[in-house]
Amino acid sequence: xxxxxxxxxxxxxxxxxxxxxxxxxxxxxxxxxxxxxxxxxxxxxxxxxxxxxxxxxxxxxxxxxxxxxxxxxxxxxxxxxxxxxxxxxxxxxxxxxxxxxxxxxxxxxxxxxxxxxxxxxxxxxxxxxxxxxxxxxxxxxxxxxxxxxxxxxxxxxxxxxxxxxxxxxxxxx
Amino acid sequence: xxxxxxxxxxxxxxxxxxxxxxxxxxxxxxxxxxxxxxxxxxxxxxxxxxxxxxxxxxxxxxxxxxxxxxxxxxxxxxxxxxxxxxxxxxxxxxxxxxxxxxxxxxxxxxxxxxxxxxxxxxxxxxxxxxxxxxxxxxxxxxxxxxxxxxxxxxxxxxxxxxxxxxxxxxxxxxxxxxxxxxxxxxxxxxxxxxxxxxxxxxxxxxxxxxxxxxxxxxxxxxxxxxxxxxxxxxxxxxxxxxxxxxxxxxxxxxxxxxxxxxxxxxxxxxxxxxxxxxxxxxxxxxxxxxxxxxxxxxxxxxxxxxxxxxxxxxxxxxxxxxxxxxxxxxxxxxxxxxxxxxxxxxxxxxxxxxxxxxxxxxxxxxxxxxxxxxxxxxxxxxxxxxxxxxxxxxxxxxxxxxxxxxxxxxxxxxxxxxxxxxxxxxxxxxxxxxxxxxxxxxxxxxxxxxxxxxxxxxxxxxxxxxxxxxxxxxxxxxxxxxxxxxxxxxxxxxxxxxxxxxxxxxxxxxxxxxxxxxxxxxxxxxxxxxxxxxxxxxxxxxxxxxxxxxxxxxxxxxxxxxxxxxxxxxxxxxxxxxxxxxxxxxxxxx
Numbered sequence: 001x002x003x004x005x006x007x008x009x010x011x012x013x014x015x016x017x018x019x020x021x022x023x024x025x026x027x028x029x030x031x032x033x034x035x036x037x038x039x040x041x042x043x044x045x046x047x048x049x050x051x052x053x054x055x056x057x058x059x060x061x062x063x064x065x066x067x068x069x070x071x072x073x074x075x076x077x078x079x080x081x082x083x084x085x086x087x088x089x090x091x092x093x094x095x096x097x098x099x100x101x102x103x104x105x106x107x108x109x110x111x112x113x114x115x116x117x118x119x120x121x122x123x124x125x126x127x128x129x130x131x132x133x134x135x136x137x138x139x140x141x142x143x144x145x146x147x148x149x150x151x152x153x154x155x156x157x158x159x160x161x162x163x164x165x166x167x168x169x170x171x172x173x
Numbered sequence: 174x175x176x177x178x179x180x181x182x183x184x185x186x187x188x189x190x191x192x193x194x195x196x197x198x199x200x201x202x203x204x205x206x207x208x209x210x211x212x213x214x215x216x217x218x219x220x221x222x223x224x225x226x227x228x229x230x231x232x233x234x235x236x237x238x239x240x241x242x243x244x245x246x247x248x249x250x251x252x253x254x255x256x257x258x259x260x261x262x263x264x265x266x267x268x269x270x271x272x273x274x275x276x277x278x279x280x281x282x283x284x285x286x287x288x289x290x291x292x293x294x295x296x297x298x299x300x301x302x303x304x305x306x307x308x309x310x311x312x313x314x315x316x317x318x319x320x321x322x323x324x325x326x327x328x329x330x331x332x333x334x335x336x337x338x339x340x341x342x343x344x345x346x347x348x349x350x351x352x353x354x355x356x357x358x359x360x361x362x363x364x365x366x367x368x369x370x371x372x373x374x375x376x377x378x379x380x381x382x383x384x385x386x387x388x389x390x391x392x393x394x395x396x397x398x399x400x401x402x403x404x405x406x407x408x409x410x411x412x413x414x415x416x417x418x419x420x421x422x423x424x425x426x427x428x429x430x431x432x433x434x435x436x437x438x439x440x441x442x443x444x445x446x447x448x449x450x451x452x453x454x455x456x457x458x459x460x461x462x463x464x465x466x467x468x469x470x471x472x473x474x475x476x477x478x479x480x481x482x483x484x485x486x487x488x489x490x491x492x493x494x495x496x497x498x499x500x501x502x503x504x505x506x507x508x509x510x511x512x513x514x515x516x517x518x519x520x521x522x523x524x525x526x527x528x529x530x531x532x533x534x535x536x537x538x539x540x541x542x543x544x545x546x547x548x549x550x551x552x553x554x555x556x557x558x559x560x561x562x563x564x565x566x567x568x569x570x571x572x573x574x575x576x577x578x579x580x581x582x583x584x585x586x587x588x589x590x591x592x593x594x595x596x597x598x599x600x601x602x603x604x605x606x607x608x609x610x611x612x613x614x615x616x617x618x619x620x621x622x623x624x625x626x627x628x629x630x631x632x633x634x635x636x637x638x639x640x641x642x643x644x645x646x647x648x649x650x651x652x653x654x655x656x657x658x659x660x661x662x663x664x665x666x667x668x669x670x671x672x673x674x675x676x677x678x679x680x681x682x683x684x685x686x687x688x689x690x691x692x693x694x695x696x697x698x699x700x701x702x703x704x705x706x707x708x709x710x711x712x713x714x715x716x717x718x719x720x721x722x723x724x725x726x727x728x729x730x731x732x733x734x735x736x737x738x739x740x741x742x743x744x745x746x747x748x749x750x751x752x753x754x755x756x757x758x759x760x761x762x763x
Binding site: 053054058062063064065066067068069072073079 | 339
């Protein structure tokens with residue numbers, strides 16, 4: 001999967017659209033190809049903008065409303081630009097009863113953002129998810145592709161420090 | 174055949190029948206909200222619950238097929254309580270301002286709640302509040318009333334293949350509508366109104382324009398003229414609880430006079446005119462192709478149905494030259510009323526107010542197209558649907574059923590039977606052939622009763638061919654030519670036909686397309702809810718109207734001859750070009 005973060009603005013968007021065409025060529029005639037194509041596009045662009053979604057809907061010969069219906073159904077898809085790292089706090093049953101909500105509150109306080117929002121330095125986006133299938137590790141959070149298990153509010157700072165923004169980048173920004 | 178028991182009585186039904194249909198055949202009444210026979214059976218609303226012996230839970234009868242020996246109970250305390258609970262839950266989320274709702278007295282949810290005897294709603298809590306969507310000229314969406322039955326979703330995707338309306342988000346936050354929470358004008362929608370035609374509640378309706386008409390009727394400085402489409406006369410009666418298929422042409426005319434219109438004209442007249450223009454256009458295209466060997470766009474597609482026009486502009490912008498340049502009968506009438514007729518009564522175009530009554534919501538959009546101002550002002554000021562005219566008549570306190578018959582006004586009120594059948598699928602084709610064949614051969618169309626039987630009926634795509642022999646000298650280029658024709662209704666079938674033409678898999682000379690199932694008689698503005706049985710009843714009424722007339726062919730209409738002699742000159746002439754023909758635009762799909 002191509003993975004380019006949306007905040008790296010030096011990546012030419014036109015170039016990304018050219019790469020998107022290759023992805024669309026591969027998936028547009030495949031049964032059930034829409035969701036993988038959307039996932040890859042989100043990985044490339046960082047989020048799914050109207051322009052990207054309209055291009056995808058044309059390629060798949062589906063209406064924009066239909067594609068939007070899929071995108072808005074799944075919480076993993078985002079139509080808003082997101083931070084360099086996406087934190088997903090599981091609030092599935094097991095995580096919820098083992099303190100997922102306290103972990104979420106602690107993250108909100110630490111990052112000073114609400115659910116669905118991105119930090120001022122565009123480093124973190126905070127989201128809520130339902131069950132990663134890691135109930136034995138509850139409460140769990142995911143940062144990008146990494147699952148962190150048995151998270152406690154007191155451990156949060158240490159976890160986040162692994163993903164701290166590159167100071168040089170922050171200064172540049 | 175399977176043996177089943179319904180409420181302790183034995184019945185036999187065919188295998189594959191749903192429990193719902195089996196029970197209905199057995200004479201039982203089972204309420205439904207999301208179900209649409211032959212179109213949608215998804216068990217979404219849960220109102221059709223029944224008991225099946227041996228099943229632990231109640232089952233949604235619309236999705237459950239019958240099986241041998243099945244023992245069904247349609248009415249028991251358990252069933253009634255469950256249905257009641259389901260409807261109470263729906264009502265707890267529904268914006269129920271019934272007294273001021275467009276669907277008051279015509280609402281399926283209201284009826285189900287009444288039939289189940291619901292007296293109070295146990296549940297209170299969050300309600301979805303949605304902004305009203307008035308972004309298009311034709312339709313108004315009120316999401317707060319939506320019960321997520323998905324009927325509109327299914328007709329928009331399965332019948333029209335446009336998919337403007339799709340469930341967005343999920344759970345309690347679900348919105349049935351255009352992409353994300355946008356408005357209808359931000360996605361591709363042809364405004365056919367089939368969504369409004371199937372909506373069980375007041376969530377999608379036409380943009381009501383009744384008050385604009387009342388205002389014009391009160392204005393002493395305006396001559397207010399009305400035209401009614403062929404499909405209205407076979408459906409308006411249903412607004413007054415008459416049987417589907419009751420012809421009310423004469424009562425409708427009387428009612429319109431009582432409402433205060435200064436002149437009552439017939440869109441049928443301009444349908445006859447359309448045949449003169451479109452028939453001549455077809456012959457001219459054939460001549461260019463066969464004699465002058467020019468590269469001319471064939472087949473020629475009919476252009477009466479504004480949803481179909483938008484569809485072509487969005488989906489096949491490279492094939493717009495296949496569309497006949499003829500305006501729709503509504504717009505031809507508008508142009509004539511504000512030029513020819515205005516002059517006759519000594520009024521300026523801006524002092525004439527033209528109202529159309531159409532079975533269609535897309536006509537509201539068509540009237541507002543920038544091209545539709547041949548008279549210098551907007552040719553058709555307001556378009557009312559059949560339902561809106563029904564409401565106006567009620568508002569005026571007119572007892573419709575007791576009205577005497579009367580005739581439409583001259584000089585734009587006389588029409589042939591060929592114009593009547595513009596209302597149903599296959600009708601424009603038949604009307605055109607009645608004239609074209611006779612122009613070319615000098616003989617009457619060789620079909621019993623003048624009906625082109627292969628293109629009659631509700632089949633999705635119909636084809637026929639007709640050989641020209643012993644033609645008149647002017648048309649010698651058609652000697653021995655077999656004209657190939659096709660007829661499609663619904664945009665799904667139209668798309669299939671256009672694709673065939675595009676890929677070279679079929680070659681036709683002339684193709685009729687109507688946007689709505691069954692043609693205009695099944696339009697988005699007709700009394701709710703249109704089923705195939707109702708479509709057949711309305712079509713039968715239309716053919717009866719046609720056959721009951723002495724005048725069956727457009728070119729025999731003396732007032733059509735008169736308007737050419739006195740005003741227009743000849744078909745495809747300069748004035749025809751200016752007033753009766755139009756052009757189309759490429760639109761970008763979203």
